Amino acid sequence: MVEYGALEQCLREGFIDYTVEADQRYVPKILTNNKEKKRKVLDTILSQLYVCDSFLFSVAFLTKSGIACLKDALIQNRTATGKILASQYLNFTEPGALRELLKFPNVELRMVTEERAFHAKGYLFHRPQAGPENYTMVIGSSNMTANALTHNQEWNVFFTSAENGSLIRQTKEEFDALWDTAEVVDEAWIQAYESVYTHNKPKRQSVYVPFHKIQPNAMQKAALAGIQKLRDDGQDRGLLISATGTGKTYLSAFDVLKMQPRRFLFVVHRELIVKSARDSYVRIGINPADTGLLTGHDKELDKPYIFATIQTLSQDEILHTFAPDTFDYIVIDEVHHGGAATYQKVIRYFQPKFLLGMTATPERSDDFDIYALFHHHIAYEIRLHDALEENMLVPFHYHGISEITVNGKVLDDMSDFALLTCEERVKHILYMLICMAVTPNASKASSFAAM
Structure with a gap:
């Protein structure tokens, strides 16, 4: 018989008595973006995405900035299979973000295109080796945009569940019903959507701003x-x-x-x-x-x-x-x-x-x-x-690339220069650059080398 004592203790702390001592990894909690406390919704989503074996995401909006936040985890955990359900609501989702997700063969992507507003936001993760607490979920207000995951005032609930929990079963049933009626996203679909997106995108207009004396920030x-x-x-x-x-x-x-x-x-x-x-x-x-x-x-x-x-x-x-x-x-x-x-x-x-x-x-x-x-x-x-x-600088995404093995030797800073410039390593770096870059054709990069 499966022992649910630890999970029950976590639920007791979260919903009945906060003084109960339980495993904080599984205690239900509110996830917010709080600069003073150095908390971000993204941190929890990444921690789950790195270790899960499958995931279901339902979001109204997808942007390239949001995908960039998750890219490293998606690349590192390529064995995890995922389904992402997004929406054409208000034509806010960026075509470039959809193209980024198509790069991952382990991720299926569909769009809700019905006229009714689709605004559901939830991130469901499955971990097969986690014991009875093998489902974790984040559900609330955060879309898959960088601002929603890192800066905006958002409220999301994080909780853990066993597979037979009614809440998990209801969530999966609702997701599956929407998934079955949504449209499969491929390059042809994106091109058709892109024309609609571009047509409806607000046109930028030049605004005259009178010059003011520079003041200290x-x-x-x-x-x-x-x-x-x-x-x-x-x-x-x-x-x-x-x-x-x-x-x-x-x-x-x-x-x-x-x-x-x-x-x-x-x-x-x-x-x-x-x-x-x-x-x-x-x-x-x-x-x-x-x-x-x-x-x-x-x-x-x-x-x-x-x-x-x-x-x-x-x-x-x-x-x-x-x-x-x-x-x-x-x-x-x-x-x-x-x-x-x-x-x-x-x-x-x-x-x-x-x-x-x-x-x-x-x-x-x-x-x-x-x-x-x-x-x-x-x-x-x-x-x-x-x-x-403090939003004083343009934000950027930093990605560390793991080295590769050539002729049975892991390349590092002390490796023979001929190995450091070998074709296999160069191809590896270029491949990772294409994977990491949100808009490869418009990307700019700085390279640093120790001399």
């Missing part, structure tokens, strides 16, 4: 307060740690505009960046006539506000044209390079009233301590994950 306001507090505490330097794209350059410009230093120096490591940095300062309100470039091509040494490349500034004949106390305020961009001899030479030479270092990645692989360079005074810190959570 929430992160920049907090960072400016942190920099000012360091100065109020008598500190002469500080480190700003902020993810790429969050507005470090503008932030420093706001502070410089506030402080109005008599002479100012901005140091970068590339000439392309130095011109962009000056343009940012001018947009904030710095008088362009007061700015000058110090590069291999430009030597505007007499300007009050100088934007310099480290390569030019660190040359003795340039560096020593300035007195150590020439600049009241110095900003070092990408200061994770600060351990290099050229940076050390410049930092040690000048004696500004305040030195601000900016970087997204202060950690270095060598022994040089960027934190110590700024006396461990951190003005403000916002890392990539936090910036994404």
Whole structure:
């Protein structure tokens, strides 16, 4: 006889007495997206999708962003068979999302096309080796879109059931009835739907937005307060740690505009960046006539506000044209390079009233301590994950690709270069790229290689 004691205990905690101690994996609970508590509906769905042997999904809307959230689990658990039932309701489902699902031979896809509104959202998973608690279900408000699974205010109920539970049986019966009357989705069906989708898609119209003076965002306001507090505490330097794209350059410009230093120096490591940095300062309100470039091509040494490349500034004949106390305020961009001899030479030479270092990645692989360079005074810190959570950056999906075995050897960073570039491995990488990319023909990619 099957023992249901553990499951009964979970149901007792969930529906009768919350003080009962039960296995939290199976206790019924509300699933929400909560940034403060770092909870997402997606987390539970992925945890089930990775280990199930079959699944049934019923959603009103499918988008490419939603498929991208689930793609890694679908690829990793290719042995699981699945049925996904979606809807043509409001023609909101994206044709591209349907095409993505057609890539998975283990997944069947059908669409409800009747005029009656189909708005059912449920995710049912079966795990054959889980004991009596072999069904788990998420049912509620979340469609298969990235916003619904990760950001929107959603309510979903998670529960576990044995196979003979009436709720599971009713759910499967309802799903099967809808499935039997829905249309099979293939490329021909998608092409026909795509014409309807495109025709009904709202046309974008250009809207004139009058230019307004650039103002600090929430992160920049907090960072400016942190920099000012360091100065109020008598500190002469500080480190700003902020993810790429969050507005470090503008932030420093706001502070410089506030402080109005008599002479100012901005140091970068590339000439392309130095011109962009000056343009940012001018947009904030710095008088362009007061700015000058110090590069291999430009030597505007007499300007009050100088934007310099480290390569030019660190040359003795340039560096020593300035007195150590020439600049009241110095900003070092990408200061994770600060351990290099050229940076050390410049930092040690000048004696500004305040030195601000900016970087997204202060950690270095060598022994040089960027934190110590700024006396461990951190003005403000916002890392990539936090910036994404605050919607300061465009979200992206990161996929790790498992290596393959060639000639009985698992390839890794120490493998022979000839093996790393072998045709089999290259084909594997290209295949995974096609699988992972939501829109392969329009995808852009960055590749990183250790040298």
